[in-house]
Amino acid sequence: MPCExxxxxxxxxxxxxxVALEGSHAVAEAVRMADVDVISAYPITPQTHIxxxxxxxxxxxxxNAAYIPVExxxxxxxxxxxxxxxxxxxxxxxAGQGLELMHEVVYIASSMRYPVVMAVCNRALSAxxxxxGDHSDAMAVRDTGWIQVFCQNGQEAFDLTLxxxxxxxxxxxxxxxxxxxxxxxxxxxxxxxxxxxxxDVDRFLPKFQYPFALDPDRPMTHGAFGPPDIYSETKxxxxxxxxxxxxxxxxxxxxxxxxxxxxxxxxxxxKTENAxxxxxxxxxxxxxxxxxxxxxxxxxxxVGLISLRxxxxxxxxxxxxxxxxxxxLIVLDRCISFGRGGPVFAEIRSALYDxxxxxxxxxxxxxxxxxxxxxxxxxxxxxxxREIAEKGSDRMLETVNIR
Amino acid sequence: MKFGETVIPAEEFLAEGHSFCIGCGEALALxxxxxxxxxxxxxxxxxxxxxxxxxxxxxxxxxxxxxxxLFENTAAVISGIEAGLKILTKKSKMPERNIKCVxxxxxxGTSDIGIQALSGAFERNHNFLYICFDNEAYMxxxxxxxxxxxxxASTTTAPAGKFSIGQVTRKKNMAAIAAAHNIPYVAxxxxxxxxxxxxxxxxxxxxxxxxxxHILAPCPTGWRYGTDxxxxxxxxxxxxxxxxxxxxxxxxxxLNADPPRLKPVAExxxxxxxxxxxxDEDIEKIQKMVNEDYAKLKEMAAAFPx
Numbered sequence: 001m002p003c004e005x006x007x008x009x010x011x012x013x014x015x016x017x018x019v020a021l022e023g024s025h026a027v028a029e030a031v032r033m034a035d036v037d038v039i040s041a042y043p044i045t046p047q048t049h050i051x052x053x054x055x056x057x058x059x060x061x062x063x064n065a066a067y068i069p070v071e072x073x074x075x076x077x078x079x080x081x082x083x084x085x086x087x088x089x090x091x092x093x094x095a096g097q098g099l100e101l102m103h104e105v106v107y108i109a110s111s112m113r114y115p116v117v118m119a120v121c122n123r124a125l126s127a128x129x130x131x132x133g134d135h136s137d138a139m140a141v142r143d144t145g146w147i148q149v150f151c152q153n154g155q156e157a158f159d160l161t162l163x164x165x166x167x168x169x170x171x172x173x174x175x176x177x178x179x180x181x182x183x184x185x186x187x188x189x190x191x192x193x194x195x196x197x198x199x200d201v202d203r204f205l206p207k208f209q210y211p212f213a214l215d216p217d218r219p220m221t222h223g224a225f226g227p228p229d230i231y232s233e234t235k236x237x238x239x240x241x242x243x244x245x246x247x248x249x250x251x252x253x254x255x256x257x258x259x260x261x262x263x264x265x266x267x268x269x270x271k272t273e274n275a276x277x278x279x280x281x282x283x284x285x286x287x288x289x290x291x292x293x294x295x296x297x298x299x300x301x302x303v304g305l306i307s308l309r310x311x312x313x314x315x316x317x318x319x320x321x322x323x324x325x326x327x328x329l330i331v332l333d334r335c336i337s338f339g340r341g342g343p344v345f346a347e348i349r350s351a352l353y354d355x356x357x358x359x360x361x362x363x364x365x366x367x368x369x370x371x372x373x374x375x376x377x378x379x380x381x382x383x384x385x386r387e388i389a390e391k392g393s394d395r396m397l398e399t400v401n402i403r
Numbered sequence: 404m405k406f407g408e409t410v411i412p413a414e415e416f417l418a419e420g421h422s423f424c425i426g427c428g429e430a431l432a433l434x435x436x437x438x439x440x441x442x443x444x445x446x447x448x449x450x451x452x453x454x455x456x457x458x459x460x461x462x463x464x465x466x467x468x469x470x471x472x473l474f475e476n477t478a479a480v481i482s483g484i485e486a487g488l489k490i491l492t493k494k495s496k497m498p499e500r501n502i503k504c505v506x507x508x509x510x511x512g513t514s515d516i517g518i519q520a521l522s523g524a525f526e527r528n529h530n531f532l533y534i535c536f537d538n539e540a541y542m543x544x545x546x547x548x549x550x551x552x553x554x555x556a557s558t559t560t561a562p563a564g565k566f567s568i569g570q571v572t573r574k575k576n577m578a579a580i581a582a583a584h585n586i587p588y589v590a591x592x593x594x595x596x597x598x599x600x601x602x603x604x605x606x607x608x609x610x611x612x613x614x615x616x617h618i619l620a621p622c623p624t625g626w627r628y629g630t631d632x633x634x635x636x637x638x639x640x641x642x643x644x645x646x647x648x649x650x651x652x653x654x655x656x657x658l659n660a661d662p663p664r665l666k667p668v669a670e671x672x673x674x675x676x677x678x679x680x681x682x683d684e685d686i687e688k689i690q691k692m693v694n695e696d697y698a699k700l701k702e703m704a705a706a707f708p709x
Binding site: 005037038040042064065066069070071072074075076078080081082083084085086087088090105106108111112207215216218220221222223224225226227230234323 | 480
């Protein structure tokens with residue numbers, strides 16, 4: 001458990017210090033410091049520690065918020081829509097099947113421009129039932145119009161959750177934000193996390209001023225239906241606004257860095273200078289991969305690593321810049337798009353199609369349903385990835401650590 | 404009854420130009436309900452006839468704040484609205500005001516796909532009013548059966564045929580389901596009895612905690628009767644006892660209209676095309692069901708004498 005100084009709910013005391021926090025609790029701390037108004041959640045492994053901690057904070061008066069213990073994930077997000085529509089700052093969290101159950105509501109939140117923040121403790125999808133981590137749930141909501149980021153560690157889980165409110169609620173954005181953290185390997189792992197001063201948080205995160213709040217003095221219609229003569233225009237307007245949110249996404253990270261001294265970028269580049277072979281990862285496995293990159297680098301190999309932090313809107317420019325000069329790009333997917341292969345791999349290859357010259361892009365799939373990927377596995381990914389790039393592959397699917 | 408209670412306010416909250424069918428009982432019930440609710444209201448609407456007929460982008464018929472998101476989640480959306488207003492007021496981010504939170508949905512959105520969210524919202528004891536406009540089938544999508552479709556009615560997905568009477572199951576008793584959640588107020592109403600309807604909506608809106616009003620909404624399109632018969636059909640539904648008007652206040656049943664003798668249910672059935680295929684013995688069977696249900700209701704009311 002973290003030390004007592006941050007836990008007293010007053011927002012004062014000795015802050016800005018390193019405490020040991022589980023990834024889930026780091027998210028809950030960020031939600032508390034954001035002074036969220038409405039939390040609505042339904043329990044699902046491995047997300048439970050987030051709502052449990054928040055419920056505890058509300059029960060103890062550490063957080064002045066409504067905690068709504070709804071009867072399903074569908075209602076969890078639906079409740080957030082209602083609360084956001086009257087101008088409340090809202091948060092929910094889910095995982096795997098829960099995200100699938102709320103799938104249609106996920107589209108509503110973005111299309112109706114309610115800046116809900118949702119943490120997703122990434123989990124595999126049934127069947128067979130599996131509560132452990134992979135990215136299948138995240139990939140299933142890839143196209144839903146939420147701003148989406150992947151966290152590598154507990155600090156990022158805290159930072160990106162706080163940042164999510166700042167960006168989503170910006171009047172120029174008004175889109176919901178999904179913060180992905182790997183189930184168990186991040187949600188349940190205790191790491192040192194630096195918690196900021198409440199005054200700095202308040203400086204970074206202004207009060208939520210929703211410009212279209214439902215109000216009897218100013219009657220407004222939310223969610224009228226779109227017949228064929230107007231639906232296309234609404235969708236185009238949504239896409240334009242969504243792509244433009246990138247400016248605020250970047251500004252939000254700049255402001256965050258200026259206040260908290262940690263600067264984030266859409267694509268993280270790790271030892272990529274002069275690298276001929278690049279490995280691409282997302283989420284918590286990135287840190288294991290870094291160890292292998294370090295080892296290979298020490299042996300004099302021209303390898304590097306890039307990690308996609310911003311998944312949506314897709315950071316085309318930063319991504320293309322990050323792979324410029326590389327000969328081979330190896331993409332690790334923690335999900336299978338059945339009949340197609342790795343979904344991230346497909347996107348990455350497509351994003352580079354117009355580039356000249358461009359690296360040879362190869363993909364491997366692994367880490368499904370909580371299957372661990374060790375340093376040896378990442379070693380294999382790099383070795384095998386290079387082989388495929390050179391000689392091609394006669395396998396239906398290239399995998400790692402799957403029998 | 405005071406004279407003032409029988410006067411219907413002139414102010415319209417549902418604007419003209421909507422696209423409800425001619426003779427729609429639901430539109431009439433909605434208009435009356437809105438008049439009873441007044442201006443200080445936020446309405447969450449499930450997908451269905453009301454939503455579609457009042458909100459084609461870029462137009463709206465709503466002169467009160469209104470939100471539609473999906474079909475089955477309306478009770479959850481209103482939960483969020485209620486909780487949001489409450490906490491924002493508590494945190495002094497919003498001035499203290501009495502805004503009534505009202506969810507509206509059809510019978511499918513209530514008794515089928517939305518029942519889970521509704522049950523959850525009742526159980527959590529949000530301060531809201533839920534009005535079900537029951538036209539006894541999925542009318543918006545073209546008269547498909549729901550769990551609120553009565554026995555013997557022909558619909559497009561439970562059609563009468565050589566080997567079927569149409570709907571073979573009995574109408575789900577939503578009022579009893581609502582009451583089973585121990586909520587303070589439940590009522591049934593019908594737009595043919597407009598003062599009763601408005602009185603109940605007002606009463607339900609004033610209740611602290613969850614309230615449920617189940618309104619029978621005769622539908623000329625789906626029930627297949629002449630568009631001039633809506634009021635008469637609604638009256639017959641009550642007078643035959645197939646849709647009795649009652650309230651359940653804190654678990655206590657009160658029968659609002661208990662005629663000395665119920666009219667034969669055949670008078671109600673024979674005006675509607677959806678029952679045209681029924682033989683005399685089918686009607687007799689339905690009469691028996693009505694008698695049974697009505698007797699049960701009277702027993703419940705008798706258990707709590709006024």
